[in-house]
Amino acid sequence: SNVQAAQVQNHKGDFIGEARGKSVTTTIKEVSPLGVKIVTNGTAQFTGKYTASQMETVNVSMNRDGTSQFDMKAIQNTLEGDFVVIASRGSGKSTGPTTVAFEGDAVFMTQSTKLAWLNTSKGWIEGTTNNATGEYQIKFYSQK
Numbered sequence: 001s002n003v004q005a006a007q008v009q010n011h012k013g014d015f016i017g018e019a020r021g022k023s024v025t026t027t028i029k030e031v032s033p034l035g036v037k038i039v040t041n042g043t044a045q046f047t048g049k050y051t052a053s054q055m056e057t058v059n060v061s062m063n064r065d066g067t068s069q070f071d072m073k074a075i076q077n078t079l080e081g082d083f084v085v086i087a088s089r090g091s092g093k094s095t096g097p098t099t100v101a102f103e104g105d106a107v108f109m110t111q112s113t114k115l116a117w118l119n120t121s122k123g124w125i126e127g128t129t130n131n132a133t134g135e136y137q138i139k140f141y142s143q144k
Helices: 002-011 116-120
Strands: 012-032 035-048 052-063 067-077 083-094 099-110 122-130 135-143
Touching (some): 012 122, 099 116
Antiparallel strands (some): 012 035, 012 135, 035 052, 083 099
């Protein structure tokens, strides 16, 4: 609906960058009548306002109705030696037999003087993942 589209648009400020990657490992933590809890570890390349390699761990609670909640922690390293930590949490929804779209808040932390602007940026992420191939893409925005 247009109302939902407007709400999503309100979250997005400036484009920071995009991570494209692949899950390396998945651990099934819990199976219950309510759903499944998994942990995935992935590696990605981040491009945008800066370029970095990224690795992350994502805790996902998948519900029987196709919705999910996630909690992600990521580390980025630039070729210049800058180090960025990202913490994110949000929700997802199945978009196909093996695909999920997700969105959520993100917080950035860095000691880098060049990337210090990230420390004051409240982030918004949106992305997709394909559970069959393990591939994912995440777009990072500053939040309005």
